[in-house]
Amino acid sequence: MSETGETIECRASRLGRTWTVYVPKHGVYGHGGTLKAVGESTARGLELVGVTAEVVIIPVTPELERLRSADEVRTTALSEAIAALALRRTTKRDIALATGVPARQVKEILAEQAEESNRRLRRRTQADRHTAPAPHPEMFTDPRPPRRTSSRPAPWATSCAPWALSARRPERRAPFPQTGHAGHPRATAVVQVISHFDAPARY
Incomplete structure (x- = not known):
């Protein structure tokens, strides 16, 4: 190999008993009876034009x-x-x-x-x-519609203890029936509304 490390491949054709080479890039011809001889001839021709390189001969025929x-x-x-x-x-x-x-x-x-x-x-x-597409902004949004907020109390807020629910109910006053005695003052009593929730729970 040459000092510059350059390699030039040359295709050699057989004409009669001689191998011939032509390097169109540098306008150099070479010839010889053997592949070694044509390689040396081509190298000398390249040196004449100021090119120092290793010459590689590639014989060419239809059969090859x-x-x-x-x-x-x-x-x-x-x-x-x-x-x-x-x-x-x-x-x-x-x-x-x-x-x-x-x-x-x-x-x-x-x-x-x-x-x-x-x-x-x-x-x-x-x-x-390099070709991966950028993520679309919709990929980071929730496709589901927003949840509707209701003013109605949650089920657990009204399912507390029955006695606690009845204790918060307002009291209703009902007239006490007359006693039937003349001149007896008309009295009133406090009647508390009792629902079926007021009974103690049984488990």
């Missing part, structure tokens, strides 16, 4: 493109198979035997999947935190 596509499909299928077996509590040794890959690769794929799952969870949490 189909092979890379097949590798991508296999990598995706392998990752899905390992994830499905791991969900079923399969041991890493059995997963390696079932998929035909080394146990070390199985561990690496499972670690990558766990890291990717954690990243998705963090992104989802951050997105929910």
Whole structure:
């Protein structure tokens, strides 16, 4: 790798017996009989224009493109198979035997999947935190209508002891009947209204 840490990927095409490379960004060509030779040729051309970077050669042919596509499909299928077996509590040794890959690769794929799952969870949490709607003021109000206050006394206020209720009742004076004797003064008596509440309660 170069001192600056820059890496330039170059696609190399096969023309006859020679690999050729073109870097359009810097206008540099490279060629060579082997991939190593074309890489060195391209690096020297970049140095001539004042660019110091590591050159990575990617050979390109129609057959190689189909092979890379097949590798991508296999990598995706392998990752899905390992994830499905791991969900079923399969041991890493059995997963390696079932998929035909080394146990070390199985561990690496499972670690990558766990890291990717954690990243998705963090992104989802951050997105929910930024897009959560503000609470509506009506959420903090009571939807029920206000209670009506009545001037009538509460039931417990009139269900006190019978003798206490009768003691508060006003007295009524009734005329005492005449005795029938002539000249006897007409007398009056205090008659207290007694209701059935006046009788002592029996339990």
